[in-house]
Amino acid sequence: MAYDCPVTELDSAPVDEDSPSAPVGPAQDTDAGPAPIRDVGVVRRWLAIVALALGGFGIGVTEFVTMGLLPNIARDLLPGTYSVDPASANASAGYLVSAYALGVVIGAPTIAAAAARWPRKRLLVVLVSVFVAGNLLSAVLPSFGLVLAARFLSGLPHGAYFGIASLVAASLMGPGKRARGVSFVLAGLAIANVVGVPAGTFIGQELGWRSAYLMVTVIFALTLVAILAAVPFRPGDPSATMRNELRVFSRLQVWLTLVLASIGFGGVFAVYTFIAPVVTDVAGLASGVVPWVLVMFGVGMTGGNFLSGWLADRSVSRTLLASLSALGLSALGFALFANTTPGLLIFIFLIGACAGACSPAIQTRLMDVSHNAQSIAAALNHSSLNIGNSVGAFLGGLAIAAGFGYLSPAVVGVGLAAVGLAVLVLSLGIDRRRARAAH
Structure with a gap:
């Protein structure tokens, strides 16, 4: 990587820290990482990155829109409790947020480790398909317990998606621009907090909370099409x-x-x-x-x-x-x-x-x-x-x-x-x- 400042000891190149005989420096300031994808045109490269960022946008909406719709969800799925004690019903509806977060924590390492050999595009397609299914089920299932399970399912691919999408984006951007590739993917999550979450909350309040999850389902369906069309295929690593x-x-x-x-x-x-x-x-x-x-x-x-x-x-x-x-x-x-x-x-x-x-x-x-x-x-x-x-x-x-x-x-x-x-x-x-x- 080319630096804008002199390379110091803190910025020296690393090797495997398990090798005691080799020089070891801080790994964070090097271009060690996914092999760059060099045979992709500029237009397709940016279309692929936009496709990956669109997935990040969908994740941002599905993760945070629940918080703004908790009273609506509690009133619909927990009517008995809500009629007696709205605060208690809202607190119980908050378990939907916890179920999603639990899915993230469990799914991220499990999926990434289990699918280590998979081609990254294929894994992204599977992960986005789970997002489509999880959010569609969140929108149509009739009871609180079933929606709770659907939110857990929706959270499972969250971490693995961002991890794999970040690696693909870093490969697309190439040496010296890896962190920018990661930031473009995460930009979808950031922009969701500006546009997607307020829009989803408004739609959910006006048309019913289920419509917000239907909106997210459409976003992930579009992401699936975009990834299939724009992200280049590379074989998986058989040694992984x-x-x-x-x-x-x-x-x-x-x-x-x-x-x-x-x-x-x-x-x-x-x-x-x-x-x-x-x-x-x-x-x-x-x-x-x-x-x-x-x-x-x-x-x-x-x-x-x-x-x-x-x-x-x-x-x-x-x-x-x-x-x-x-x-x-x-x-x-x-x-x-x-x-x-x-x-x-x-x-x-x-x-x-x-x-x-x-x-x-x-x-x-x-x-x-x-x-x-x-x-x-x-x-x-x-x-x-x-x-x-x-x-x-x-x-x-x-x-x-x-x-x-x-x-x-x-x-x-x-x-x-x-x-x-x-x-x-x-x-x-x-x-x-x-x-x-x-x-």
């Missing part, structure tokens, strides 16, 4: 095995990267989960302002995502250091100033930007430190981010329950970002020590 893929769990740097993602990124969700009561009860704004605050978050996320792709192609380590540091400072600013309208809008935008900046850099870091087990490592990123979702929401809820107010989750977010930053510093320190030992 589940055993080799699972060896990724023996690598310390993979674990450290997953931990920093689970904890550091949890700082985002500590704030995001409780944004509605902050808008209405703390800033004193109308509930109709909540979607616009979420749009600000999505716009920031989109901008941070693209900026991170450009920066991470120069140095993943520096991009992560800057992103996690900025996330902690933004959460602190939110805690101090979100009681005012300007403070609320500015700092939710910045938190979204930091979230968008972290994700492609973490994805690229995992692809690099995993060496020859990239499929499962790339998929694990989204398992760790969903764990971060749960951790941030849980700890933020504890702070509110303890009586510290709706801004206290932002203080929790500061702490989580600081812990994630400490884990990153430890990981980079290990890289540096290994490089010095090798030299």
Whole structure:
């Protein structure tokens, strides 16, 4: 890769960390990764990347639209409970969100390891087909228990899709542009928070919650057609095995990267989960302002995502250091100033930007430190981010329950970002020590 700054010890080239005799440097700032796809024209390359990003857009909508439609779902699927205790019914409907997240956590490593030998285009087609089936079933099944199972099914391909799609995009972009390829795929997820989720929520409120899942089904059907038409076929790797893929769990740097993602990124969700009561009860704004605050978050996320792709192609380590540091400072600013309208809008935008900046850099870091087990490592990123979702929401809820107010989750977010930053510093320190030992 060509750098815009002098190569330092922190940016030296890595080899397999299991080989004690070879020089070892930080894997995150190299072009070690999927072999570039060179025989594809420019037009088809970008059509393929757009097809992969469309899948990311669909995932963003199906993951987050449920949150905005919980009362509608509870009223329809749990009418007895809702008529007596709406809050309890809404809380029970929240299990649909948890079921999807559980599907992500379980499906990401399982599918990526089991299908290690598959051609990546074939695997993408299967994964998107599961999305179509899961969301269609979510829209038509009659009972809460069956819809719960459908949401679990819908979550299973989430992590594996982003992992494999990121590897394909990195191959399409080629050396020196891998992180930008990853960021283009994740841009679909970011843009979903700006356009898709508000649109799906509006459609679900006006035409019934089932129509939102039907909309997502159509998005994934279009994604399936686009992938079949645009993504180039490459044979699978016959030497790849589940055993080799699972060896990724023996690598310390993979674990450290997953931990920093689970904890550091949890700082985002500590704030995001409780944004509605902050808008209405703390800033004193109308509930109709909540979607616009979420749009600000999505716009920031989109901008941070693209900026991170450009920066991470120069140095993943520096991009992560800057992103996690900025996330902690933004959460602190939110805690101090979100009681005012300007403070609320500015700092939710910045938190979204930091979230968008972290994700492609973490994805690229995992692809690099995993060496020859990239499929499962790339998929694990989204398992760790969903764990971060749960951790941030849980700890933020504890702070509110303890009586510290709706801004206290932002203080929790500061702490989580600081812990994630400490884990990153430890990981980079290990890289540096290994490089010095090798030299």
